[in-house]
Amino acid sequence: EAAVTQSPRNKVAVTGGKVTLSCNQTNNHNNMYWYRQDTGHGLRLIHYSYGAGSTEKGDIPDGYKASRPSQENFSLILELATPSQTSVYFCASGGNWGSSAETLYFGSGTRLTVL
């Protein structure tokens, strides 16, 4: 079974500070995703990638950057954190795109609080 590991599990940041959330997957999946989960909104897609070196904007990319330096690693970067970015962030990976009916494997989440 695919393993997706997120770090840190919990993070407290100050407004205006830089935050990096890391994600590592060990199943050699091409596709990786960052979602945030907020009450009343479910999961919303921030950025995604379909391979090393690629990043694509999701539905709510403003205030976030992403980096995919390798097949295994996908980071989410908040250059200037704001309290509105307080949320739980989930990373996911998936092996097949589109017509192959991709199944996503999720990490355990990172709870970010921006003060």
Added chain:
Amino acid sequence: TQTVSQSDAHVTVFEGDSVELRCNYSYGGSIYLSWYIQHHGRGLQFLLKYYSGNPVVQGVNGFEAEFSKSDSSFHLRKASVHWSDSAVYFCAASNQGGRALIFGTGTTVSVSP
């Protein structure tokens, strides 16, 4: 605009009861639908998916879902719930041929003894 709607935010059932969680979508073209479960404090886990063929799909732990093109729905059902089924359930969809999954807002299921 592509959307996934879960009309029930919270459902409470007794152990042994049946449950149906509703999901409706608004998408053009061919669609891929799935359900995920999230236990408290955990990441989401895949339950089942519909891609094509038989509109009734079976998942893990006795869950099944039925696709209806005419109703634009993909409702999840279980005939007899267990306390361990208490969780948040998410419906998700994407167009076949590309783009990431879009999730609904989730339905919290509470199973009482």
